[in-house]
Amino acid sequence: MKQLRSIFLVALLLCCSLPGFSQEAEKEEGGVNLKEILFGHVQDAYQWHVTDIGGHPLIIHLPMIFYSQQSGFHVYCSSQFAHEPDENLLREGPDGFYIKGAEDEKGQIVEKVGAELQPVCFDISITKTVLVLFINAILLVCCILGAARWCKKHKVDDPAPRGFTGLIHMFVMAVYNDMIKPSLGEEAPKYAPYLMTCFFFIFLTNLMGVVPFPPGGGNLTGNITCTMFLALCTFLIVNVTGTKAYWKEIFWGDVPWWLKVPLPLMPFIEFFGIFTKPIALMIRLFANMLAGHVIAISLSCIIFIMFALGGTMGTVLGSAMTPVSVFLSIFMMLLEVLVCYIQAMVFTMLSAVFISMSHVKEHHA
Amino acid sequence: MISLLLAADALAKLGATVGGGLAVIGAGIGIGRIGGQAMDAMARQPEKMGGLQSSMILAAALVEGATFLALVISILALFV
Numbered sequence: 001m002k003q004l005r006s007i008f009l010v011a012l013l014l015c016c017s018l019p020g021f022s023q024e025a026e027k028e029e030g031g032v033n034l035k036e037i038l039f040g041h042v043q044d045a046y047q048w049h050v051t052d053i054g055g056h057p058l059i060i061h062l063p064m065i066f067y068s069q070q071s072g073f074h075v076y077c078s079s080q081f082a083h084e085p086d087e088n089l090l091r092e093g094p095d096g097f098y099i100k101g102a103e104d105e106k107g108q109i110v111e112k113v114g115a116e117l118q119p120v121c122f123d124i125s126i127t128k129t130v131l132v133l134f135i136n137a138i139l140l141v142c143c144i145l146g147a148a149r150w151c152k153k154h155k156v157d158d159p160a161p162r163g164f165t166g167l168i169h170m171f172v173m174a175v176y177n178d179m180i181k182p183s184l185g186e187e188a189p190k191y192a193p194y195l196m197t198c199f200f201f202i203f204l205t206n207l208m209g210v211v212p213f214p215p216g217g218g219n220l221t222g223n224i225t226c227t228m229f230l231a232l233c234t235f236l237i238v239n240v241t242g243t244k245a246y247w248k249e250i251f252w253g254d255v256p257w258w259l260k261v262p263l264p265l266m267p268f269i270e271f272f273g274i275f276t277k278p279i280a281l282m283i284r285l286f287a288n289m290l291a292g293h294v295i296a297i298s299l300s301c302i303i304f305i306m307f308a309l310g311g312t313m314g315t316v317l318g319s320a321m322t323p324v325s326v327f328l329s330i331f332m333m334l335l336e337v338l339v340c341y342i343q344a345m346v347f348t349m350l351s352a353v354f355i356s357m358s359h360v361k362e363h364h365a
Numbered sequence: 366m367i368s369l370l371l372a373a374d375a376l377a378k379l380g381a382t383v384g385g386g387l388a389v390i391g392a393g394i395g396i397g398r399i400g401g402q403a404m405d406a407m408a409r410q411p412e413k414m415g416g417l418q419s420s421m422i423l424a425a426a427l428v429e430g431a432t433f434l435a436l437v438i439s440i441l442a443l444f445v
Contacts, residue, residue, distance in 0.1 A: 035444075182419065280430040287433035346426040349419065 032308040034301050040104040042219045042293050044129045047078040049104050050214060057083065060214065062131060067122040068111050071095070090117075132218030133226070136205050139215075143168060144200065175199050179345060183352040191355055194237065198230060199348040206289060206340035210296075210333060221343075222289035224282065231282035234351045239274065242358035249360065250274070277354055281347060288343050292336045299329045381442035388435035395428040 040049065048060035061079040068074065074097070081093035083103055090110075091099040098117065101107025106127060110117040126134075147168035150161050161169060180195050181188045205226075208216040220226050250270040252260065259266045302325050307318035403421035407414055 178415070178419070182416070280427075280434075283433050283437060284426065284430045287437055288429075291436075342422065346422060349423060350426060353423065 032301065032304045034298070034305065036102070037301060038294060038297055041297055042222060042290060043104075044106040044127050044223065045104050046081070046099060046106060046125060046127055047104075048128045048131065048214065048218075059083075060131075062126050062128065064109070064125040065123075066109055066120045066125060068097075068120040069118070070111060070113060128218060129220055129223050129226070132205075132208070132215075132220045135215045135218075136201070136208055136220065139208075140201055140204050143204070147172075172196065175348070179349045180352050183349065183356045185356070187356070187359060191237070191352070194233070195348050195352055198233075198351060199344050202230070202285065202347055203340060203344035206344060207337070209289060209293065210336050210340065219289070219293050221285055222293050224286045227282045227286045230285070230347070231278040234281060234354060235275075235278040237351075238278075238354045238358045241355070243360060245360045246358045281350055285343055285347055288339060292332075292339060295332050296329065296336070299325050299332060378443060381439040384442070385436050385439035388432050388439070391435075392428055392432035396425045399424050399428065 046064055047062055050058045050060060052058065059079075061077050064074075064076045064078055064081075066074055074095070076094060076097070081097075081099055082091045085091050085102055089101060089107075091101075091103070091107075093099065096112040097120075098110050098112065099107050100110060108119045109123055110119050112118075143164075147161075147165045150165045150169075154161075160166060175196055176188070176192055179199070180192050184191060202221060205221045209219060209221060211217055250273075251267050253266055253270065255266045303318055303322050306321045307314050309317060399421055403417050406417050410417075
């Protein structure tokens with residue numbers, strides 16, 4: 001009986017999945033293309049497409065800087081490139097340059113040489129993500145340096161500052177005492193500057209990602225390049241400052257000899273551990289923030305998908321889904337604020353733990 | 366033939382989504398146990414609250430890291 005039921009369930013699942021593709025083809029015509037909206041938001045782009053007002057796109061144009069082998073350095077504004085792609089999925093620009101891909105996609109820049117298209121090398125354009133990085137860095141410097149100046153001007157036994165400066169002081173001390181000191185101990189002052197920079201940068205960037213309009217709304221910590229750089233910094237610090245005992249534990253640890261002599265099993269695993277730790281750091285932050293953005297957009301898009309079904313059913317379903325979607329969006333946004341803090345904390349704490357793990361002392365047994 | 370190919374495509378999508386769901390079930394069990402046991406420990410020894418909290422979040426983050434690896438793989442299978 002049980003087997004029958006499970007077979008029936010599998011058959012039901014398969015049947016449910018089959019009509020899926022026939023509906024999908026209709027959706028492309030129906031108006032709402034969730035995939036395009038999603039990727040348009042979470043991916044990088046050469047311009048910042050904020051919204052559409054009455055069919056008119058509201059776009060912040062950004063500089064494009066790149067080097068081509070044929071004609072040297074070029075600086076253009078992204079408004080010089082066509083917004084809509086032509087039939088070959090190329091967006092035409094000046095001097096025979098094109099951007100590959102759809103309207104809000106950060107495709108390769110290619111140059112028309114003769115009849116063929118040649119990709120340019122060395123593209124250092126100020127894209128949407130880079131602009132968000134600049135905005136966040138400036139904001140962070142303003143917030144922290146203002147509070148730091150107070151410390152320079154006052155003595156230790158002065159009364160505690162009030163207002164925003166007080167808030168930053170409290171926050172900095174909480175991060176230092178609760179996250180960095182427990183794992184690093186007496187070495188904490190040495191590595192605290194890096195770890196706290198990481199924490200406050202990630203936290204501010206995450207929070208700015210939750211704000212739905214410029215200067216917020218960019219997906220910087222949900223961009224794997226950004227998290228890769230942060231993880232790379234941790235990787236370098238861990239391995240450059242690692243002690244002799246740390247390297248000895250990796251290549252010649254305290255394990256039974258047959259785990260390391262004919263076949264270096266443990267050294268092999270430990271060696272891979274060096275790389276998997278920062279990669280896990282990178283993926284964790286990236287995936288968490290990306291998931292947050294995707295959830296926020298999917299929840300608001302549910303309304304439009306329902307209305308795009310058309311007919312009475314679409315209207316009824318759309319109207320019914322609207323309050324549900326708004327309620328769920330508010331709930332998820334509040335949760336997302338919490339996730340912003342937790343992810344910044346996890347990155348900092350894990351970095352601190354990895355650094356302290358690479359500072360093992362030689363123990364005499 | 367074409368319908369067969371389409372069915373294969375749909376099946377691939379099904380596989381990716383079910384795989385993502387399975388990974389999340391694993392993470393749910395793991396993080397739930399971590400949280401529950403930490404609650405137990407905190408109720409028993411409230412004076413150790415701070416240390417327990419940070420090691421709880423650390424362990425949860427490690428479980429989550431493995432899950433996200435699986436989720437990223439299923440997203441790649443879905444879209445790329």
